[in-house]
Amino acid sequence: MNTKDFSGNNAFSGDKRALSERDICSKFITPAIQQAGWDLQSQIREELTFTAGRVIVRGRMHTRGEKRRADYVLYHKKNLPLAVVEAKDNKHSIGAGMQQALAYSEALDVLFVFSSNGDGFLFHDKTGLSGKTEHELSLSEFPSPAQLWQWYCQHHGFQDSAVQLVDTPYYDDGSGRSPRYYQMTAINRTVEAVARGQDRILLVMATGTGKTYTAFQIIWRLWKSRQKKRILFLADRNILVDQTKNNDFKPFGQAMTKITNRTINKSYEIYLSLYQAVTGTDEEKNIYREFSPDFFDLIVIDECHRGSAREDSAWRDILDYFKSATHIGLTATPKETKDVSNIHYFGEPIFTYSLKQGIDDGFLAPYKVVRIDFDIDLQGWRPKKGQKDKYGLEIEDRIYNQKDMDRNIVFDERTQLVAQKVTEYLQKTGEYQKTIIFCDDIDHAERMRQALVNLNPERVRESTKYIMRITGDDNEGKAELDNFINPESRYPVIATTSKLMTTGVDAQTCKLVVLDQRIQSMTEFKQIIGRGTRINEDYDKLWFTILDFKKATELFADPAFDGDPVMIYSPKPGEEPVPPEAPGTIEEPAAPYGEDGIPEGEGEGEPYEPVGPGEPRKKFYVAGQPVTMIGSRVQFLGPDGKLITESLTDYTKHCVQKQFATLKDFFRHWSSAERKAEIIEQLKEQGVQWDDLRAEVKQKRGNELDAFDLIAHIVYDAPPLTRRERANNVKKRNYFTKYQGAALQVLENLLEKYADTGIEHIEDMKILRLPPFDQIGTGLELINAFGGKAGYEQALHELEQALYDDKSIA
Structure with missing residues (x-):
């Protein structure tokens, strides 16, 4: 067929419906817009990508979701988006792209919206000044920049x-x-x-x-x-x-x-x-x-x-x-x-x-939450009659619980356990990732700094600034704030703080936010969470973790966390501004010392809360009280902006069963894998936290399990075998009878190494250079004892098959 363009000249000969969307744009839509007076260089932006794509975290890996992209955005003098045009190929109707274009117009704050399939335009006019809300235009009727600008100014009432x-x-x-x-x-x-x-x-x-x-x-x-x-x-x-x-x-x-x-x-x-x-x-x-x-x-x-x-x-x-x-x-x-x-x-x-919009668009970092609960926080603690703290002060007789911790009473062992959990997390995920620990006051921040220093002696020997207290009363700490927020400065790595770093600190590379502070203010909570939400792709900062020791992240469930701001009161002239409390509002106590609890001056101090005129708050310090972690759970930010809450066990089940519905499926994959370490790494990338699982099982059972048995037991409820039990079963089956000399010694030692440290280590050929193997011969000599590399790898594969000879599963 012969198609004429909007000016009446022969422009295209052929089947228009066979053209791609891109061809429809270049042959019909772009020329029509230009013919209406729009400048291609300064006013027309084609295929405008305006979001970055949500960061999707999978275990310790991440990817980007789909970016939002408009086919055309038309501007007034590069300043102001006036119109969105959504294009479709000619197999679609002229208005097929309208709903998509309207969605883009809402995001881009645009009043004039167009859809086209190359035959003409469907025009949606939010101002109504064109005479209709929605009507069709021919290709030659596309509005000029002056026309849309006139309607825009008229709509806004600009003089x-x-x-x-x-x-x-x-x-x-x-x-x-x-x-x-x-x-x-x-x-x-x-x-x-x-x-x-x-x-x-x-x-x-x-x-x-x-x-x-x-x-x-x-x-x-x-x-x-x-x-x-x-x-x-x-x-x-x-x-x-x-x-x-x-x-x-x-x-x-x-x-x-x-x-x-x-x-x-x-x-x-x-x-x-x-x-x-x-x-x-x-x-x-x-x-x-x-x-x-x-x-x-x-x-x-x-x-x-x-x-x-x-x-x-x-x-x-x-x-x-x-x-x-x-x-x-x-x-x-x-x-x-x-x-x-x-x-x-x-x-x-x-x-x-x-925040939700920023995360959805990919401009802000999503987060996962690890909630850690201690027995003393949840079950409470009461002193013995007449019990004194470590400074000789008699402890007030009442039940102390989480809201008292570090504010009214201090347990040295609790501080130590928080510092230990933070240290363990950093050692597993990266000891140089910027970390902010929010404490209840300056005293708490200093105690936390000391505990961390003693738990990280090697890092502190590298630099005494590895851990710094950055609070309003400490000039040395405040002087390091610029270095902490500078991505190019390695030190400080860990900052303990109270109020100073809650607002406006642009910590682009902060990957860990630790909450050991009781937070009741939604405003303060949002500000603290904001310390981790910045993205810096150059330094691989695309998501962050929140370690929560005081249930602060329960505020994520409050409707006020990420909704539009709601005005709670509007007093009439002369009326006292004391309205009734609004539902869902977390009321902040009036600040007793300066503005919002910050004294006049620099606005950067954190005083103790007074209990009476001129009196500092009493705080008791207790040493020697055992504190135990009684639970932890991992929470991830879901696509709806809500936290997905699962125990470590439930989360592991969810991760593994997505790939392997039954134990038989998992066993078949495990048995056929050339290297078991690859499966272990693959599951780690998808979110299985091996170290945490092993610690949890060891706490309950008193022994450590092999990676296979961890999954079989936790995910599929199978009775587990310890590594030593599996090794002993191999010995009972006379597996080694076909080997002798150096080859037999190597296999016996590999089996012992498996029983001690697990499957991953014996799969690495470098193990042959280490004791006790180096006492038997050189690495090359040991491999040659099996007739070469292929023979050694075959023997190792047979050893692994013997270890996992679970006929009841197969």
Whole structure:
């Protein structure tokens, strides 16, 4: 058949239905879009991949899931996505791609949506300004850039000055870096809200999704358009201000300064400051009053879930003083308790990008949780009558349980056991992976540091900075914070902390987060989990593990963990802000010392909780009390964002039975394998944790099992044999009678080695160089005793068959 293109010229001769989707794009859809006035270089992006693909963890291996990719995204001046076009081949109808295109448009925040099979376009207009919500267009009727931009501005109600602001481009350093799709949405929505005159704006973006870079692009566009000429960026940690100034905000150059509590220079345009640097209890410390109330036209508040959310906060004074400015709040965790509300102050978020979305898109790292329970935590402990702690203080007579551990009472053996489990995990998975251990207070962090030092003497001899306490009161520790978060710095590896590292610490390569802290605040919990969610593929950081010793990860099950922020109260003018508690809310106790439990000043200390005016909390220290691990379970993040909870045994069953439905299937595979070590490694990669399984079985049975018997017993409930029992069975069957001399000695020693250490070791030919084999002869001599390598391997294979001669299974 002869097909004409949209301009009426003969463009294609043949069966259009035989063309591929790519051919339909190049011959019909792209020319139609270009003919409408869209520039191929600056306004049209074909096959735009806008997510990274979810990281899928399988044991200790990982892969990437499918990436989301739009066939076409059309932009206004590279800044703003205006339209999505989904293409199908000509075997499909013109609207076959519409639902897929609509899904992409939701993600990309696009108003105009098209589907095409090369015959024309189905146009979905979310504004309704074209006359209909959905209707067909011929190839020659595709809207021009000017038409869609006009409808866009009309839909948003932009006047001329607003159009100029929205038109202002992003900062481009020439490196090709551009905002991710969700960052672009956050930036555009914020700029547009300012253009409409909105003066209180809230952005909610999960930790690790680039809030500071997003803030920079917002400020850049508002500053370059001269809509906002003097801008204040507020944060609550020195490291956050310095990171921002030296990294994302660097392009502001000489126009930027950091405010200190000394002399103020009013000739700059971009100001960065700690809240604490411009506030204080004494009037002379209130440096911000040296600026006139209308000096700043824009204030951006980083981590605004902290002090600025509290009505009576000293930090809030700054915002009230500069109330004529536009205020933009940034947070990963909007605070909504009965007396603290971000939403009451800023209004509903204009954009939310959650942890779940970030993990689904592949921009944030998924996690697995290992919950470890101790007998003393769950069963409780009561002192004997008149019992004193190790410092001679009589212990208050009551039952102490998990909520008291390390806060009201300290057990040396418990601290030691936590440190031991952390050390064992690192020794099995990598001793140089960055690790943060969250403790209840500074005292706890120091005790944990000491315990870890004594358990890791070789690493500490390499560097005394292998383990560091990084808390607000310790200058040496704080000085190492930059090195801890620097992927190129090997040390420190392990950081014990309390409050200092909960917020804003950009630990890109942190692979282990240890929770030995009782956490009741959902806000704090989200911030802590956020320390591990960053991805750094250059350093193989794509997922992380949470070791939980105090049930903190039970908060994952709370509906508030990853939902949209819900405003809990909205007092009317003159009304006291004390509404009823909302269901599902974990209420935070009022901070008795400074803001959110952090003293005024640097905002980086962790004091003891007082029990009365001026009194420190009593804490008892007990030594010599045995502590035992009574359970552990592994939890993995499922595709629905929920944790999949299984015991170690159940998880192993699930892993193995996916491949081998019955014991007979597993035995057949095991018996036919040339090397059993390959099966062991394969199952390890798929999630079978051999060391943990062996430890669990040894604790219950008092002996160690071979890998085969571990699986047979745990997965298929078969009665197990120990390695020694299997070795003795081989001896009883007179297996060795056909060998003599050096060959017989080698096989007898291989059998003993199997009984001592397992199947993997005897399969490695290097074993022949080690004692006691090296006393019999050289490696080459021993192999030649079997007539060469083939003969040796045949003898070893027969030995393995004799070891696993389980006729009842076969």
